Amino acid sequence: MNDNFVRDLILADNASGRYGGRVHTRFPPEPNGYLHVGHAKSIMLNFGLAGEFEGICNLRFDDTNPTKEEAEYVESIVEDVSWLAGHADFPTFYASDYFQQLYDWAVDLIRKGKAYVCDLSGDQVRETRGTLTEPGKNSPYRDRSVEENLDLFARMKAGEFSDGSRTLRAKVDMASPNLNMRDPVMYRILRAEHHRTGDAWCIYPMYDWAHGQSDSIEGITHSICTLEFEDHRPLYDWFLDQLGVFHPQQIEFDRLNLTYTVMSKRKLLQLVQQGVVESWDDPRMPTISGMRRRGYSPQGLRNFARNLGVSKTNGITELEKLEYYIREDLNRTALRVMVVLRPLKLVLTNYPEGQVETVEAVNNPEDASAGTRSVPFSRELWIEQDDFRETPPKGYHRLYPGNEVRLRYGYIIKCHDAVKDPQTGEITEVHCTFDPETRSGQQTRKVKSTIHWVSAETAVPVEARLYDKLFTVENPNEAPEGRDFTAYLNPDSLETVQGKAEPSLANARPGDRYQFERLGYFCADKSTSAGRPVFNRTVGLRDTWAKLQSQLSG
RNA sequence: UGGGAGGUCGUCUAAUGGUAAGACUGCAGACUCUGGAUCUGCGUAUCGGGGUUCGAGUCCCUGCCUCCCAGCCA
Numbered sequence: 278m279n280d281n282f283v284r285d286l287i288l289a290d291n292a293s294g295r296y297g298g299r300v301h302t303r304f305p306p307e308p309n310g311y312l313h314v315g316h317a318k319s320i321m322l323n324f325g326l327a328g329e330f331e332g333i334c335n336l337r338f339d340d341t342n343p344t345k346e347e348a349e350y351v352e353s354i355v356e357d358v359s360w361l362a363g364h365a366d367f368p369t370f371y372a373s374d375y376f377q378q379l380y381d382w383a384v385d386l387i388r389k390g391k392a393y394v395c396d397l398s399g400d401q402v403r404e405t406r407g408t409l410t411e412p413g414k415n416s417p418y419r420d421r422s423v424e425e426n427l428d429l430f431a432r433m434k435a436g437e438f439s440d441g442s443r444t445l446r447a448k449v450d451m452a453s454p455n456l457n458m459r460d461p462v463m464y465r466i467l468r469a470e471h472h473r474t475g476d477a478w479c480i481y482p483m484y485d486w487a488h489g490q491s492d493s494i495e496g497i498t499h500s501i502c503t504l505e506f507e508d509h510r511p512l513y514d515w516f517l518d519q520l521g522v523f524h525p526q527q528i529e530f531d532r533l534n535l536t537y538t539v540m541s542k543r544k545l546l547q548l549v550q551q552g553v554v555e556s557w558d559d560p561r562m563p564t565i566s567g568m569r570r571r572g573y574s575p576q577g578l579r580n581f582a583r584n585l586g587v588s589k590t591n592g593i594t595e596l597e598k599l600e601y602y603i604r605e606d607l608n609r610t611a612l613r614v615m616v617v618l619r620p621l622k623l624v625l626t627n628y629p630e631g632q633v634e635t636v637e638a639v640n641n642p643e644d645a646s647a648g649t650r651s652v653p654f655s656r657e658l659w660i661e662q663d664d665f666r667e668t669p670p671k672g673y674h675r676l677y678p679g680n681e682v683r684l685r686y687g688y689i690i691k692c693h694d695a696v697k698d699p700q701t702g703e704i705t706e707v708h709c710t711f712d713p714e715t716r717s718g719q720q721t722r723k724v725k726s727t728i729h730w731v732s733a734e735t736a737v738p739v740e741a742r743l744y745d746k747l748f749t750v751e752n753p754n755e756a757p758e759g760r761d762f763t764a765y766l767n768p769d770s771l772e773t774v775q776g777k778a779e780p781s782l783a784n785a786r787p788g789d790r791y792q793f794e795r796l797g798y799f800c801a802d803k804s805t806s807a808g809r810p811v812f813n814r815t816v817g818l819r820d821t822w823a824k825l826q827s828q829l830s831g
Numbered sequence: 832u833g834g835g836a837g838g839u840c841g842u843c844u845a846a847u848g849g850u851a852a853g854a855c856u857g858c859a860g861a862c863u864c865u866g867g868a869u870c871u872g873c874g875u876a877u878c879g880g881g882g883u884u885c886g887a888g889u890c891c892c893u894g895c896c897u898c899c900c901a902g903c904c905a
Binding site for chain 1: 844856899
């Protein structure tokens with residue numbers, strides 16, 4: 278991570294000897310959904326800082342609400358963190374590991390007269406909490422004796438009371454201008470199967486009661502979290518001080534927001550449940566698993582996160598920045614191949630029928646060690662429909678009657694005519710002649726354009742899924758009146774095409790990343806099977822021609 | 832409205848009283864057997880008003896705007 282105020286604070290603590298120079302962070306997700314790219318920022322910050330100061334970063338699951346949490350999510354989170362970090366070598370903990378300690382501490386607070394069992398219902402608690410401008414009212418149960426509280430709390434734990442009938446509350450200040458301090462609930466009665474503790478407990482700690490103490494137990498020095506917890510910090514400090522235990526420093530930073538997507542687990546879950554997307558790892562999702570499936574590389578994601586910057590300003594980062602870092606990494610690493618996505622038949626009328634030669638193609642111009650490969654060339658080829666125009670627009674350098682282009686790694690060809698379907702007028706075939714003196718590698722004349730192609734006879738059929746933005750507006754969270762963010766869903770976020778690929782693609786395995794020359798970066802989907810590859814478009818190449826065209830058309 | 836936190840190019844972030852900098856985006860050009868990559872150049876910003884100071888994005892006062900909080904969610 279680049280310079281940021283969090284590092285400055287750690288530096289200051291190290292200089293003052295506050296934690297003895299120790300730096301111990303943690304990444305604390307709730308296992309109630311899949312991780313998204315916003316979490317990637319937090320992961321990079323926490324793991325990055327720990328690494329930089331030769332400290333440790335824990336993965337800790339804040340699993341205090343069994344009604345929303347599942348083992349599936351735990352597994353996905355471990356996988357995503359490992360993938361992003363590039364290793365699985367980090368200590369993993371669960372807040373549920375601390376349930377007994379938390380319970381004991383709650384008893385301690387009761388003994389100190391700092392917590393009480395409250396018989397108010399949820400509605401009553403809300404009614405007596407006051408408002409932003411008016412103080413709350415003390416619960417009528419606030420002054421129960423320590424003995425009664427101890428007895429009641431033990432019986433809560435023992436399962437004597439029904440769900441929701443009682444809570445344990447901290448005795449802080451019902452008149453505090455900070456609503457979090459108005460006797461917050463510490464425990465609720467909840468009979469739900471916990472993904473790790475099963476039915477061992479029927480009372481569960483609230484996040485506010487669990488989080489600070491979990492950090493304390495783990496010896497976390499710098500507890501880095503997002504802005505919305507800023508006004509919970511006084512409460513966390515209060516708990517720690519009442520308990521007299523190790524006191525981490527909480528530091529709040531701005532969460533990542535990205536244009537053209539949503540970043541709350543609630544909304545992402547909604548998209549999954551409504552079937553708007555296929556799953557949590559749908560390549561259109563801003564989830565880490567979705568991005569992985571789409572073909573984003575961990576290095577690209579890391580570079581992005583590193584360059585984000587960390588502050589306390591609530592902003593929205595442009596998607597283009599993410600795409601820049603993904604392209605940057607893929608440009609360095611992805612093997613080039615030739616694939617035609619919208620095939621148009623091209624016939625070289627002067628090329629001998631039945632003849633096949635092979636041409637050498639560079640695997641990665643950015644990396645000589647990637648070597649070369651042989652690609653078959655013949656009389657009948659597939660080219661991109663976009664690469665031929667019967668009547669070329671201004672500035673169009675590709676194929677049109679009378680024009681010459683180079684076939685990548687092949688010959689210079691000249692277009693003579695196009696064959697049309699007499700019924701529809703649709704162009705079905707383009708006829709060209711090739712110049713045998715211009716084979717790739719020769720010193721020959723220059724042409725303005727080079728196009729890619731696939732030899733028809735040996736072409737491998739491929740499916741390509743072309744993804745576009747999931748939403749049509751930069752910030753779908755700002756929904757029109759009466760509608761929610763789904764009002765802005767992009768109906769064209771997925772287009773599937775059937776293309777033709779050079780033979781080497783027949784061996785693509787799920788997760789393999791390529792650059793389809795002149796088109797974009799693609800990643801073999803998990804549904805890829807032998808001889809039948811399916812590709813997800815990771816991100817397109819920058820397309821100055823398309824930009825030019827959209828400018829002309831307004 | 833009470834409390835908390837923020838406002839620097841279009842976007843995200845630097846500048847820690849001393850020439851407002853970088854990245855992304857945009858625009859223009861060079862180069863190119865990918866209209867990719869690469870290279871070069873250009874543009875745009877300190878929320879407003881006062882004050883302190885030789886000097887203010889930074890300190891003080893004041894106004895404005897934005898975000899967060901009234902779950903037995905996290």
